[in-house]
Amino acid sequence: MFKKVTIAVGAAVLVSGLAYAADLAGAGATFPAPVYAKWAEAYKAATNNQLNYQAIGSGGGIKQIKAKTVDFGASDKPLKPEELNSAGLYQFPTVIGGVVPVTNIPGLHSGQLRLTGALLGDIFLGNIKNWNDQRIHAANPRVTLPNLPITVVHRSDGSGTSFLFTTYLSMKNPAWAKQVGGSDSVEWPTGLGGKGNDGVSAFVKQTVGAIGYVEYAYAKQNKMPYVLIQNKVGQYPAPNAAAFGSAAASAPWANAPGNYVLLLDQPGAKTWPISGATFILLYKNQQNAETGKSVLSFFDWAYKNGDAAANALDYVPLPVGVKTLIRKQWAANITSGGKPIFVTK
Amino acid sequence: MLDVSEVTGGGIVPPPTLHQGGPAAIPHAKGAWFDPVFEGLCFGAATLLLASLSGLVISLAIGGWPALSHFGLSFFTSTTWNPVDDVYGAAGPIVGTILTAFVALAIALPLAIGIAVYLVEFCPRMLARSVSIAVELLAGIPSIVYGMWGLFVFAPLFAKYVQMPLIMHAAPGSLAEKLFAGVPNGANIVTASIILAIMILPYMATVLRELLLTVPPQVREAAYGLGCTPFEVVTSVIVPYVRRELVGVVMLGLGRALGETMAVTFVIGNAHGFPKSLFASGSTLASTIANEFTEATGELHTSALIALGLVLFMITFSVLALARALLSTKKV
Numbered sequence: 001m002f003k004k005v006t007i008a009v010g011a012a013v014l015v016s017g018l019a020y021a022a023d024l025a026g027a028g029a030t031f032p033a034p035v036y037a038k039w040a041e042a043y044k045a046a047t048n049n050q051l052n053y054q055a056i057g058s059g060g061g062i063k064q065i066k067a068k069t070v071d072f073g074a075s076d077k078p079l080k081p082e083e084l085n086s087a088g089l090y091q092f093p094t095v096i097g098g099v100v101p102v103t104n105i106p107g108l109h110s111g112q113l114r115l116t117g118a119l120l121g122d123i124f125l126g127n128i129k130n131w132n133d134q135r136i137h138a139a140n141p142r143v144t145l146p147n148l149p150i151t152v153v154h155r156s157d158g159s160g161t162s163f164l165f166t167t168y169l170s171m172k173n174p175a176w177a178k179q180v181g182g183s184d185s186v187e188w189p190t191g192l193g194g195k196g197n198d199g200v201s202a203f204v205k206q207t208v209g210a211i212g213y214v215e216y217a218y219a220k221q222n223k224m225p226y227v228l229i230q231n232k233v234g235q236y237p238a239p240n241a242a243a244f245g246s247a248a249a250s251a252p253w254a255n256a257p258g259n260y261v262l263l264l265d266q267p268g269a270k271t272w273p274i275s276g277a278t279f280i281l282l283y284k285n286q287q288n289a290e291t292g293k294s295v296l297s298f299f300d301w302a303y304k305n306g307d308a309a310a311n312a313l314d315y316v317p318l319p320v321g322v323k324t325l326i327r328k329q330w331a332a333n334i335t336s337g338g339k340p341i342f343v344t345k
Numbered sequence: 346m347l348d349v350s351e352v353t354g355g356g357i358v359p360p361p362t363l364h365q366g367g368p369a370a371i372p373h374a375k376g377a378w379f380d381p382v383f384e385g386l387c388f389g390a391a392t393l394l395l396a397s398l399s400g401l402v403i404s405l406a407i408g409g410w411p412a413l414s415h416f417g418l419s420f421f422t423s424t425t426w427n428p429v430d431d432v433y434g435a436a437g438p439i440v441g442t443i444l445t446a447f448v449a450l451a452i453a454l455p456l457a458i459g460i461a462v463y464l465v466e467f468c469p470r471m472l473a474r475s476v477s478i479a480v481e482l483l484a485g486i487p488s489i490v491y492g493m494w495g496l497f498v499f500a501p502l503f504a505k506y507v508q509m510p511l512i513m514h515a516a517p518g519s520l521a522e523k524l525f526a527g528v529p530n531g532a533n534i535v536t537a538s539i540i541l542a543i544m545i546l547p548y549m550a551t552v553l554r555e556l557l558l559t560v561p562p563q564v565r566e567a568a569y570g571l572g573c574t575p576f577e578v579v580t581s582v583i584v585p586y587v588r589r590e591l592v593g594v595v596m597l598g599l600g601r602a603l604g605e606t607m608a609v610t611f612v613i614g615n616a617h618g619f620p621k622s623l624f625a626s627g628s629t630l631a632s633t634i635a636n637e638f639t640e641a642t643g644e645l646h647t648s649a650l651i652a653l654g655l656v657l658f659m660i661t662f663s664v665l666a667l668a669r670a671l672l673s674t675k676k677v
Binding site: 030056057058059060062063151156157158159160180181182183184185186187188191192193194195199202203206207210 | 430496497529614635637638647
């Protein structure tokens, strides 16, 4: 009898709990999915609110938020202000990552090879075909480079990583900008494509003389030999959390309409030149004030309590100044029935 | 035995007792009301399949129409695939799809025949069981596992022990040099075809074994009685006996090879455009869709990918239609 009562009470609590805490649903970019999942887990433990995130890719995330099938979308590349306005959307960054060129050259250690953006572009264009090319030697006078053909490895799947990498090459190499351009997937002039970071790294590891590019976290966890890239002020910083944080801190968030900020080639001596933030998309005018509030409380909570989890997964949290700015934007931009739904404390 | 052959004979066959009558009069009087319902259910199952298939084709056509109407015939002839400028041509993936599927078939078919003939004709019963279980297990492995294995294990071995020696030994200027040209890293048309062959082999071998088991023992014994050697029995009696159905087996394998996605995506190298040699990177229709669909944001890009799906459907459909045509002309 007692057992039956406890089961009944337990079931009632469970049902009311489910009915009370409306589940939040988000979908989009795969790159930040691990940290969103970690945040959602910790958030559930702290507040008993459930958040489901589907890592279906940035393209899918943008489509789903436009179709209003999710409470928020997520994209690895920011939408242009015009596109945001026409859809009535607002976007803000959550975490930062970076793209790191990796190589397989016998006898060469991590960080030994130095390249400029222009040289990197020429290599990926197929204009520089051998590691002993004079132009590479000129940038690396103290490194002996072997007579070895260069094999270019790129991502075969459309990805935010490719977007950052090719957009950066477009900024630094006019021939690249003219011939190829910057996008999630491009018409690669040379080389072979691997699926995902693991596909690229497998081909780089298997091919002597290969150069590819992967997410920083992936390169770090797999201890891949990386190349140093010259930044805007002529320095060659090592790719690490501080270098990506420096890119985010130097970026002009306050003056960027719609937070359309690419953390590429930002100033600062310590700045890694190929960095990028990942973004959340939500409607400026929330039809349901409660849902809008819940989404913002989740990210507010994550801004406050999520840095450790992000660091542990090799994502770089936003600098404090940027977070404060974004919170102010929430209060000013996100409304329901004309009233703001987020209050800065 | 009789029941089985009637049921597998195709179509809706009422229980034999219904027409033959017999002592069990009460049970069918009781069950008779169910027959129309049963027929209705079967009809529903068949039409549901047709409806979903035509729904699929229609939605593919609608989704792909913007790209098809925008590029017209050049969608099928151009090798340019440029998401930045929104210019799409499917010639590279079309050629890659057909090439890998047929090379895979050329590898898998002789092996499948060998496995099936051995299992049915020569193998000791104990071994036959374990071999056929192993073959069926191969069919149960998810394609992503084949892809991973292909990328991390098979491709490096293939590059080192097959590709490199072939490139080294090809005479300069010869046809072999042209065929084997490419970066020796194992990501190419041939690797993809071999992985595909391993994947379609279990299906083909299993069906073929069942097929050989349908050869009446009298036929076999008569051939032996005439003094045929086992080789002659297999090549001139057993295989010709099932050659019509053999076309079906080939089409089954080909159909699967044409549409296989994940395993191919991992090992084909994913380069758009025509493959320049057997050891060059290429792409297939399915691998291009798998690679780009999740991050495709532009309307034309998405539409071009859906159109690739339609093209793949048309290729598979023509293969099946061809098989049907071959089956009907080759009546024994």
